[in-house]
Amino acid sequence: GAGVSQTPSNxxxxxxxxxxxxxxxxxxxxxxxxxxxxxxxxxxxxIYFQGTGAADDxxxxxxxxxxxxxxxxxxxxKIQRTERGDSxxxxxxxxxxxxxxxxxxxxxxxxxxxx
Amino acid sequence: AQKITQxxxxxxxxxxxxxxxxxTYDTSDQSYGLFWYKQPSxxxxxxxxxxxxxxxxxxxxxxxxxxxQKARKxxxxxxxxxxxxxxxxxxxxxxxGSLGMDSNYQxxxxxxxxxxxxx
Numbered sequence: 001g002a003g004v005s006q007t008p009s010n011x012x013x014x015x016x017x018x019x020x021x022x023x024x025x026x027x028x029x030x031x032x033x034x035x036x037x038x039x040x041x042x043x044x045x046x047i048y049f050q051g052t053g054a055a056d057d058x059x060x061x062x063x064x065x066x067x068x069x070x071x072x073x074x075x076x077x078k079i080q081r082t083e084r085g086d087s088x089x090x091x092x093x094x095x096x097x098x099x100x101x102x103x104x105x106x107x108x109x110x111x112x113x114x115x
Numbered sequence: 116a117q118k119i120t121q122x123x124x125x126x127x128x129x130x131x132x133x134x135x136x137x138x139t140y141d142t143s144d145q146s147y148g149l150f151w152y153k154q155p156s157x158x159x160x161x162x163x164x165x166x167x168x169x170x171x172x173x174x175x176x177x178x179x180x181x182x183x184q185k186a187r188k189x190x191x192x193x194x195x196x197x198x199x200x201x202x203x204x205x206x207x208x209x210x211x212g213s214l215g216m217d218s219n220y221q222x223x224x225x226x227x228x229x230x231x232x233x234x
Contacts, residue, residue: 042224106160
């Protein structure tokens with residue numbers, strides 16, 4: 001079946017602009033994660049959804065970052081007033097139910113460049 | 116303190132040789148899971164292998180095996196008969212979890228090891 005998809009694959013924006021990054025998880029997966037990966041580093045957790053609710057948003061760096069998953073499927077990560085330091089690859093992952101032993105399957109990522 | 120430590124920033128290995136990528140972890144949980152992912156230059160994070168803390172046998176998936184030494188908190192990835200297509204970044208990750216149903220089982224990641232297979 002189809003894997004996790006993310007759009008756009010690349011996004012270039014100017015400092016101060018607003019961006020939306022979209023994630024479409026594997027069909028039927030209730031758990032959805034957003035991570036951010038800076039160059040040369042491992043991913044860092046941003047936010048976790050179980051169904052429609054954000055069960056844990058403790059990884060969001062500040063209030064410019066927000067994410068939604070209104071129908072429990074597609075999720076959108078929203079960044080307001082972008083800064084150059086927001087440049088990174090934003091990875092989305094999903095798993096069947098969020099259990100500890102489950103594998104998280106990742107999308108190809110969105111490469112965000114803030115000029 | 117780092118929860119996942121990968122001490123090898125980069126490795127060169129001759130094609131067809133076996134390679135071991137090191138990973139040590141730090142947790143006070145009794146229940147946890149350890150994962151290895153491969154990230155080629157294309158950027159996608161590809162799941163390779165999983166080891167649960169209570170699993171008595173080392174996990175194996177094709178050419179991949181996980182050398183799990185619980186007392187040493189070590190979870191090294193072994194790739195047998197390396198191929199040119201194995202060249203990539205490799206990440207070790209841990210998921211802690213002695214928590215409840217709605218707990219966040221986020222992955223905690225190491226910094227990765229860049230593996231280059233030489234022909």
